[in-house]
Amino acid sequence: MGYGVVVCTKCREHAQITELDSSKTIKCKRCNATLYTKRLRILFTSKELSEAISARTHIQARIVEKKKHIGTSVNNKGSEQKYSVFGKDMDDSKACSINSRKIPAATKKTAEVIREILYQNNKLMSYEKLKEMALERDVPERKFEEMLTRLFLAGEIYSPSKGYVKIV
Secondary structure (H helix, E strand, C coil), X not given: CCEEEEECCCCCCCEEEEECCCCCEEEXXXXXXXXXXXXXXXXXXXXXXXXXXXXXXXXXXXHHXXXXXXXXXXXXXXXXXXCCCCCCCCCHHHHHCCCCCCCCCCCCCHHHHHHHHHHHCCCEEEHXXXXXXXXXXXXXXXXXXXXXXXXXXXXXXXXXCCCEEEEC
């Protein structure tokens, strides 16, 4: 049995791992579209799950980078016009403080706390700093480690370099 990495053909924003020859359809985890496995382009195959996870993480990072660099175009007057995905033209510190209401961590899920910390720090920060900030928000260390592993496996976060974590 092997694993394959595919990208949703509907939203084109989510790479996911599927077991080869296991089912006829899969669901996109982002847009919930039903995808027929025979019609999908398999971007990577491996017999090892860890290799497939690593490949999926790199593919997902490339998808996010392409989305970021949608960038600039020239309008009919010859001047450059900038456009991008929501929030890229705003100052990140102001964008993060739009909803500055503090909700106790006990009422939030651990994943939400981790995502919120990463978004408040421009989506990239060191692992140690993330852990420190999560512990300050009353997230138990064991739950933090488990949730970070789940988020890595789900492809929501990745490690662009050793000791750093970035949200997709």
